[in-house]
Amino acid sequence: TQLLEQSPQFLSIQEGENLTVYCNSSSVFSSLQWYRQEPGEGPVLLVTVVTGGEVKKLKRLTFQFGDARKDSSLHITAAQTGDTGLYLCAGDNYGQNFVFGPGTRLSVLP
Amino acid sequence: DAMVIQNPRYQVTQFGKPVTLSCSQTLNHNVMYWYQQKSSQAPKLLFHYYDKDFNNEADTPDNFQSRRPNTSFCFLDIRSPGLGDAAMYLCATSRDWTGRNTEAFFGQGTRLTVV
Numbered sequence: 001t002q003l004l005e006q007s008p009q010f011l012s013i014q015e016g017e018n019l020t021v022y023c024n025s026s027s028v029f030s031s032l033q034w035y036r037q038e039p040g041e042g043p044v045l046l047v048t049v050v051t052g053g054e055v056k057k058l059k060r061l062t063f064q065f066g067d068a069r070k071d072s073s074l075h076i077t078a079a080q081t082g083d084t085g086l087y088l089c090a091g092d093n094y095g096q097n098f099v100f101g102p103g104t105r106l107s108v109l110p
Numbered sequence: 111d112a113m114v115i116q117n118p119r120y121q122v123t124q125f126g127k128p129v130t131l132s133c134s135q136t137l138n139h140n141v142m143y144w145y146q147q148k149s150s151q152a153p154k155l156l157f158h159y160y161d162k163d164f165n166n167e168a169d170t171p172d173n174f175q176s177r178r179p180n181t182s183f184c185f186l187d188i189r190s191p192g193l194g195d196a197a198m199y200l201c202a203t204s205r206d207w208t209g210r211n212t213e214a215f216f217g218q219g220t221r222l223t224v225v
Contacts, residue, residue, distance in 0.1 A: 033213060042114075042200050042216035043153070088152060090214070098214070100152040 003027075004091055004101035012107040016078055021104040023089035024071040030094045032072045034063055037086040037103075046074075079108045113137050116201050116217035123191050123224055131186040131220045133201030141207055142184040143214065144176060145200040153200055159184060160207050188222075196224045 005024045013019055023032065031050045035043035047056050049065035049072060056063045060083075062075040076083055089101045115134050123129040133142065141160050145153035157166045159178045173195070175187040188195055198221050202214040 035216075040198075040219070040221065042116075042202075042219045045213055045215060048213050092212070098155065100154075102152045105150075 004089055004099055006087075006089060006101040006104050008104060009102065010105050010107075012109065013079055014109050015081055018075070018077050019079060019106070020073055020075045021087055021106070022071065022073050023101050025091060026070065027091070027093060028069050029091035030069075031092045032065060032069075033090045033092070034072070034074055035088040035090065037088060038084075043086075043088055079106075081108045081110050084108050114201060114203055114215050114217035116199075116220050118220060119218060121220055121222050123188075123222065125193065125224055126190045129188050129191055129222070131188075131199050131201075131222070133184045133186075133217055134182050135184075135201075135203045135215075136182070137203055137205070137215065138181060139203035139205050139215075140181075141204045141212075142178060143202040143204075144174075144184070144186050145202065147198040147200055147219070149197075156186070191222070191224045193224050196222055198222075 007022045031048055033048045034046045036046055037043040047063045049063055052067045052069045054065045060077045064073050084107050086103045086105050088103045091099050113136050117132050143158040144156045146156055147153040155167050156170045156174055157176050173189050178184045198219045200219045201217045204212045204214045206212045
């Protein structure tokens with residue numbers, strides 16, 4: 001079973017600050033997805049990264065897939081209170097399985 | 111418009127009383143998944159269907175069963191809920207199975223309480 005680790009586990013910042021969260025594994029993934037989950041709701045897909053070294057931007061969010069396709073990062077610029085939530089990464093292991101990391105719980109304070 | 115719909119959003123059941131959770135999708139996706147998510151944890155895959163082919167995760171308890179009568183609907187049956195089965199249950203769909211760079215779309219979840 002391939003494991004995905006996410007760091008930090010918890011993050012509390014002030015509105016307007018920048019932050020980066022990480023998703024790491026010792027395994028190679030064919031693709032990796034990032035989700036945001038708000039309390040009491042299902043995860044919502046933010047982005048899928050497929051190519052090693054790929055960078056995708058979604059407004060203030062920047063996602064990067066590591067060159068070796070084992071890790072990924074999510075950078076948020078000028079965080080807003082609406083960014084609060086649980087950020088989950090999930091890896092697609094070439095059809096063998098689809099695994100979630102434990103998540104980073106982000107709180108953005110006004 | 112909601113594409114993966116779970117009903118009910120909240121379910122309270124008695125210890126040992128069978129309960130069924132439902133999921134429907136308007137995406138015409140081949141794959142449907144059921145996940146269990148406990149507080150402060152990541153979703154854990156219970157099983158999935160690729161069309162009508164059922165795939166059970168090795169560590170999914172026998173207490174959990176699933177049915178997929180057609181492409182649009184999938185049900186999670188918990189035969190004898192225990193207190194430890196209280197969780198958020200998430201349904202998801204994807205156009206194709208993993209390994210083909212496909213993406214999963216989740217419903218809003220059903221929060222199950224066992225009393």
